[in-house]
Amino acid sequence: MKIVVCIKQVPATNDAKIDPETKRIIRKGIKAILNPFDTYAVEEGVQLRDKFGGEVIVLSMGPPKAEASLREAISVGIDRAILLSDRAFGGSDTWATSYTLAKAIKKIGDVDLVICGKQAIDGDTAQVGPGIAAHLDWLQATYVMAVEEISSSSIRVKRMHEDGYDICEMSLPAVITVVKDINTPRVPSLKGRLASNKCEIPVWKPDDIGADISKIGLDGSPTRVVKTQPPPPRHTNTKKIEGSSIECAQSLLRELRLRSVI
Amino acid sequence: MINHIKNKIYHVEVLPPKQDSEKLEKDLEIFSNKYLRVMNSGYCVCITDNTMGLLSFQGTEMIEELDLPVIPNQVMIHLNTFHTKDNLDNILDICKLKGIRYLLIITGDGSERLPKLRPSDVGATDVESVTSVELLKYINRKYPDTFVLGVAFNPYEPEEHELKKMERKIKAGATFIITQPLIERNEVVDRLLEKYPKIPIFVEAWMSKKLYLLSEAVGYEIPENSEFDPISTLKMLHKLYPGCGVYLSLLGFKTQYHLIKDTWV
Amino acid sequence: MIAFTDAERKEYHNIWVVAEILAGEIQPVTHELTGAARILADLRKSEVWVVVMGSGIEGKLESLFAYGADVAIVVDNPGLSGFVDETEAQIMKRLIVKYKPEVVICGATTRGRALIPRVSVMTHCGLTADCTGLSIDPENGDLLQTRPAFGGNIMATIRCSNHRPQMATVRPRVMKSPEPDPGRAGRIIKEEMLTSDTEKIKQIIDVFHSTETAYNLADAQIIISGGRGMKGPEGFNLLKQFAQRVGGAAVGASRAAVDSGWIPYAHQVGQTGQTVQTKVYIACGISGQIQHLVGMQSCDFIIAIDKNPDTPMMQIADIAVVGDLFEIIPEIIKGITNL
Numbered sequence: 001m002k003i004v005v006c007i008k009q010v011p012a013t014n015d016a017k018i019d020p021e022t023k024r025i026i027r028k029g030i031k032a033i034l035n036p037f038d039t040y041a042v043e044e045g046v047q048l049r050d051k052f053g054g055e056v057i058v059l060s061m062g063p064p065k066a067e068a069s070l071r072e073a074i075s076v077g078i079d080r081a082i083l084l085s086d087r088a089f090g091g092s093d094t095w096a097t098s099y100t101l102a103k104a105i106k107k108i109g110d111v112d113l114v115i116c117g118k119q120a121i122d123g124d125t126a127q128v129g130p131g132i133a134a135h136l137d138w139l140q141a142t143y144v145m146a147v148e149e150i151s152s153s154s155i156r157v158k159r160m161h162e163d164g165y166d167i168c169e170m171s172l173p174a175v176i177t178v179v180k181d182i183n184t185p186r187v188p189s190l191k192g193r194l195a196s197n198k199c200e201i202p203v204w205k206p207d208d209i210g211a212d213i214s215k216i217g218l219d220g221s222p223t224r225v226v227k228t229q230p231p232p233p234r235h236t237n238t239k240k241i242e243g244s245s246i247e248c249a250q251s252l253l254r255e256l257r258l259r260s261v262i
Numbered sequence: 263m264i265n266h267i268k269n270k271i272y273h274v275e276v277l278p279p280k281q282d283s284e285k286l287e288k289d290l291e292i293f294s295n296k297y298l299r300v301m302n303s304g305y306c307v308c309i310t311d312n313t314m315g316l317l318s319f320q321g322t323e324m325i326e327e328l329d330l331p332v333i334p335n336q337v338m339i340h341l342n343t344f345h346t347k348d349n350l351d352n353i354l355d356i357c358k359l360k361g362i363r364y365l366l367i368i369t370g371d372g373s374e375r376l377p378k379l380r381p382s383d384v385g386a387t388d389v390e391s392v393t394s395v396e397l398l399k400y401i402n403r404k405y406p407d408t409f410v411l412g413v414a415f416n417p418y419e420p421e422e423h424e425l426k427k428m429e430r431k432i433k434a435g436a437t438f439i440i441t442q443p444l445i446e447r448n449e450v451v452d453r454l455l456e457k458y459p460k461i462p463i464f465v466e467a468w469m470s471k472k473l474y475l476l477s478e479a480v481g482y483e484i485p486e487n488s489e490f491d492p493i494s495t496l497k498m499l500h501k502l503y504p505g506c507g508v509y510l511s512l513l514g515f516k517t518q519y520h521l522i523k524d525t526w527v
Numbered sequence: 528m529i530a531f532t533d534a535e536r537k538e539y540h541n542i543w544v545v546a547e548i549l550a551g552e553i554q555p556v557t558h559e560l561t562g563a564a565r566i567l568a569d570l571r572k573s574e575v576w577v578v579v580m581g582s583g584i585e586g587k588l589e590s591l592f593a594y595g596a597d598v599a600i601v602v603d604n605p606g607l608s609g610f611v612d613e614t615e616a617q618i619m620k621r622l623i624v625k626y627k628p629e630v631v632i633c634g635a636t637t638r639g640r641a642l643i644p645r646v647s648v649m650t651h652c653g654l655t656a657d658c659t660g661l662s663i664d665p666e667n668g669d670l671l672q673t674r675p676a677f678g679g680n681i682m683a684t685i686r687c688s689n690h691r692p693q694m695a696t697v698r699p700r701v702m703k704s705p706e707p708d709p710g711r712a713g714r715i716i717k718e719e720m721l722t723s724d725t726e727k728i729k730q731i732i733d734v735f736h737s738t739e740t741a742y743n744l745a746d747a748q749i750i751i752s753g754g755r756g757m758k759g760p761e762g763f764n765l766l767k768q769f770a771q772r773v774g775g776a777a778v779g780a781s782r783a784a785v786d787s788g789w790i791p792y793a794h795q796v797g798q799t800g801q802t803v804q805t806k807v808y809i810a811c812g813i814s815g816q817i818q819h820l821v822g823m824q825s826c827d828f829i830i831a832i833d834k835n836p837d838t839p840m841m842q843i844a845d846i847a848v849v850g851d852l853f854e855i856i857p858e859i860i861k862g863i864t865n866l
């Protein structure tokens with residue numbers, strides 16, 4: 001069984017600054033972390049490999065320092081890592097990103113399962129997973145909360161919905177995106193971390209994956225960010241509600257109705 | 263634990279390297295040096311557990327990988343509720359094996375990346391969330407007569423609430439207490455001392471000049487004071503709390519370490 | 528599809544809404560989006576079409592016109608009773624190629640977020656997720672999509688100039704549902720599901736609908752949060768009831784409550800818990816320590832309920848209710864039930 005886990009290194013979202021020209025995030029000076037949702041994908045990949053044998057590879061598209069996140073994945077048991085990094089990939093929206101990752105997965109070859117985290121905490125779009133499935137023309141299952149069964153030819157998963165869940169079975173190869181309910185990601189050990197520092201991580205460029213230049217990077221992105229601004233400031237007047245409990249409740253109900261909460 | 267107070271043995275807090283350290287080998291060396299220096303001084307090294315929820319390596323991992331010597335009376339590790347059960351049991355097994363006796367049991371700080379013990383993991387049926395109380399009970403049940411367990415006390419939180427929590431912690435098997443950092447006399451701590459005259463209590467001394475960091479750590483505004491001198495504050499704490507031990511956090515190993523040999527009189 | 532020239536773009540008309548069907552019923556988000564689509568269509572002088580894919584839904588279409596749709600395209604087939612995203616995506620692709628809509632919007636639900644990204648890749652279109660605002664650029668008619676990014680710290684405006692249709696997803700309860708006009712009429716276009724649509728298909732083996740929807744903090748539009756003032760786990764049961772009545776709400780907690788063992792850590796909001804950016808945050812008996820505020824200060828609207836009018840939380844709140852939450856909340860619950 002060959003599994004590929006797609007991960008992303010993201011800025012820790014609490015401080016964000018935007019380059020006014022490219023409208024993209026200035027990545028200097030902000031802590032970079034492995035996207036928290038991806039830790040569940042990595043853990044699932046490692047667990048499935050441990051259970052069913054085979055190989056689990058972690059793949060990421062990003063700047064050179066994204067290598068640190070790939071090593072983090074190796075330190076919890078991933079077999080090997082590949083970094084897609086080149087100026088030409090820069091400025092990609094989710095369409096171009098999923099295209100690039102799909103080409104890399106094709107290049108890796110004979111992949112049975114692709115696992116992605118639900119979404120990245122900087123973009124928050126949750127589009128790349130299904131996007132990869134579409135570029136590869138594979139089946140997909142999103143919001144997977146459990147992998148119930150897997151064989152060389154099919155996978156059975158539990159998908160989470162707002163109103164419950166469903167169980168579905170699909171033939172491999174396929175793409176799944178996973179939610180936090182699926183497992184508890186292990187924390188890297190010092191031993192694992194020291195071992196991961198010794199691993200070689202190849203860097204792939206557009207030529208290595210046979211990418212169509214018109215489909216990658218800023219130019220390959222159908223969407224463009226044309227403006228960014230801070231959210232509207234919170235207004236500083238506090239409206240006080242006092243009185244009997246019933247009066248307070250009535251006032252609050254009015255406010256909740258006003259805001260379509262109820 | 264009382265011997266630490268009688269013999270003027272400082273608790274010196276040392277933080278393990280963070281998981282995202284870009285110079286891990288260097289940080290490991292720095293940690294080793296600090297650890298050994300504390301050992302050689304006769305003090306007790308206290309190793310933290312993912313302080314502030316910032317992913318770091320474990321004290322037990324550090325001791326194992328770096329082959330650091332354990333003198334049972336001189337090593338304490340923090341242990342919080344943000345572990346998987348397997349992970350927790352593993353840490354406790356290593357402690358038992360290596361002769362690490364002193365454990366500071368705290369609820370701890372969580373984060374996105376850290377797992378959390380479930381009530382069923384520690385055999386607790388009456389709570390929604392695992393706190394230091396349930397962890398204390400679990401350790402005493404699983405490893406009777408193996409460890410000396412301590413707990414934290416926060417005089418900056420509502421007093422009644424904190425004292426009630428302390429009662430539960432003592433009942434669950436805590437035998438020593440470490441307070442949050444003090445920079446002056448604290449009436450709530452005074453009352454704690456009155457309530458538990460027989461239990462060894464350690465006041466924490468904030469050894470950094472940066473008081474705003476202390477505000478962040480305890481969650482309440484502590485007025486910035488450019489006159490704040492950690493060493494003289496430490497001497498004052500000894501005078502105010504002669505029956506207590508002292509836990510040193512953020513001790514400057516380069517600038518302050520040599521000064522503390524004369525402070526506990 | 529690529530549309531680099533004005534001439535190419537002019538071939539695309541109408542604003543489409545992909546309906547959200549749950550257990551055979553059209554969901555409120557569909558009506559909210561139809562209302563938003565109506566505004567866009569009026570600006571573009573075109574029509575609102577709602578695409579309905581499901582099983583046994585042919586009889587449920589009338590309400591769509593009341594909310595502003597001009598046309599309902601319906602694909603009614605037993606094969607569409609479960610959520611078969613690949614098949615629905617294939618159908619969407621066919622319909623888009625056939626009818627060339629200018630804009631396609633869909634609810635950012637678990638289903639919508641599985642379906643539309645797949646469709647956008649298959650049709651080579653741009654897609655913007657979780658839009659909080661949709662408008663039309665008066666200069667060239669492009670759709671302008673506004674959305675939060677970076678955990679809510681930034682509002683981004685996105686445009687898709689050279690591909691049509693322009694696609695966007697919108698979360699439930701972000702757009703206001705319009706007042707339905709029952710007199711409004713529309714047309715129905717029936718489309719068939721083809722065998723080729725089911726070439727790539729998954730097998731739905733089991734479906735479970737829960738009666739209680741428990742929202743997690745990240746996805747909830749409303750968070751009702753409790754602190755030390757809840758006094759114990761029973762207090763949180765009260766908040767859970769409140770959340771159930773409201774619907775789409777999650778229960779949050781301050782660290783003090785979690786550290787007292789009253790509610791699981793998964794509910795903790797704050798620096799060492801989760802950071803949330805929800806539409807409405809109702810803080811009950813939470814004093815508002817810095818570490819907690821850091822986790823929820825970018826919520827759109829903050830309501831605080833407390834006996835003490837001077838806590839930090841009561842001061843930053845948009846509405847501060849001074850009173851006994853143990854009396855006020857049951858009254859609110861009664862009030863919602865009687866609506």
